[in-house]
Amino acid sequence: MLFIKDLVLLLTFYGVIESKHFRSDYTYHQDVDGWLKLHAVPGTWHDARQRCYLEGAVLASPVSAYMQNALRFEMNKSSSECAGIYVGVHSLFSKGYFYSLEGVPLSKMPVQWLPGEPDNAGNNEECIAYVHGRVADVNCSEVLPFVCYKKSTENMSVMPCGTTDRAYEFSAKTGSCYKLHKTPLIWAQAFKVCSAEGGYLAIINSRDEASVIKDINSRHNPTGSKFEVTYIGLVDWSKDRVWRTVHGQLLEEVGYAEWGIGQPDNASPGEHCGGMFPNAKLDDYWCDRVAKFLCEKDPDSLQD
Structure with a gap:
């Protein structure tokens, strides 16, 4: 029993140390081996994708049950009601064919559509919102909060400038x-x-x-x-x-x-x-x- 407690403490400590290897406004989630950050100020899907990219991350997608748990954890941290968020899933390249930014098809993700979705309202809904554990197709110009994700990689270290960006x-x-x-x-x-x-x-x-x-x-x-x-x-x-x-x-x-x-x-x-x-x-x-x-x-x- 003592060994198990020590192991839990060690893993917790490891998570805290790892979180310092990216940036302090992101939270490390061990189950998804990476860091997440909720942007409570809403933006369009394109704004969200760009903001995550500029921060050295990607717009998160519900590719696994672990990632969905992490997304809900971040959403629950918001001081304002956060019913739905943008995720990095879209059909911008070919209508009706939804993929994550990393190329994972929506059909391979453990999610279900909200009742009545997808409806492609106005023939202009090519982005995906994650709402209470389910998804809906939405107009990419709507403004929603979003979550960015940075996966842990080998040789990832903070430079003397306090960033993983080696150009500084x-x-x-x-x-x-x-x-x-x-x-x-x-x-x-x-x-x-x-x-x-x-x-x-x-x-x-x-x-x-x-x-x-x-x-x-x-x-x-x-x-x-x-x-x-x-x-x-x-x-x-x-x-x-x-x-x-x-x-x-x-x-x-x-x-x-x-x-x-x-x-x-x-x-x-x-x-x-x-x-x-x-x-x-x-x-x-x-x-x-x-x-x-x-x-x-x-x-x-x-x-x-």
């Missing part, structure tokens, strides 16, 4: 971690990516930090034009030419306000988002144009 690099000079995203996005999408990764669009607080960021940019983008813009966490919030960081600080308060030559110029029809040139000098830029962007995060932002 730590700077001892600033105490922050940085990641240059070379796939261009508009400013609002760049903000979303950095947030999902546990960080924010980079804020330059000093000339020393500007030097660090300039080095990162040159190493990861050695052939870029000297006029190429990289988005950072700077924005003209009220479009009144008063520049603030994404944390609400006035540009003059953060310790670095060195603009490029002739900048900011508010070129027509108006440049209200902030970026930097490869030399780390600041530039105002059009928010709806795509550009590379730089994320910054605290090494402890995803860990307890």
Whole structure:
């Protein structure tokens, strides 16, 4: 009996330790050998899939009884009523053929349809909601909460930046971690990516930090034009030419306000988002144009 108690304690301890190998806003579930997180703020199915992906996970699917138990556990943790959630099952590729994002057919999952489902209302229901242990086809544009899942894998370890994302690099000079995203996005999408990764669009607080960021940019983008813009966490919030960081600080308060030559110029029809040139000098830029962007995060932002 003592051996069994010790084994239970050991497994419990193991679960706690393992949970630190991904991110603290996810909960480790031993039965599904991975971590789950309920997003209580509802979104469309496409928003849910993207958010999970940006966090390094996938939109969870009820592929087994163990996963269904884990999903219900996460749903019960919500402070608000959570009758149904999006799962990663869809028929977007071929109507009526439902598969999980990992390629598991719905017919192989231990679930039943709700009464009257599937009904393909309006010939426009290609996503699946999980409701009280059953499923229903729904319009992918409806907004529902959702659960993300990260499966444990071999050689999965947290880097010095407190994340499993090896693209983040730590700077001892600033105490922050940085990641240059070379796939261009508009400013609002760049903000979303950095947030999902546990960080924010980079804020330059000093000339020393500007030097660090300039080095990162040159190493990861050695052939870029000297006029190429990289988005950072700077924005003209009220479009009144008063520049603030994404944390609400006035540009003059953060310790670095060195603009490029002739900048900011508010070129027509108006440049209200902030970026930097490869030399780390600041530039105002059009928010709806795509550009590379730089994320910054605290090494402890995803860990307890």
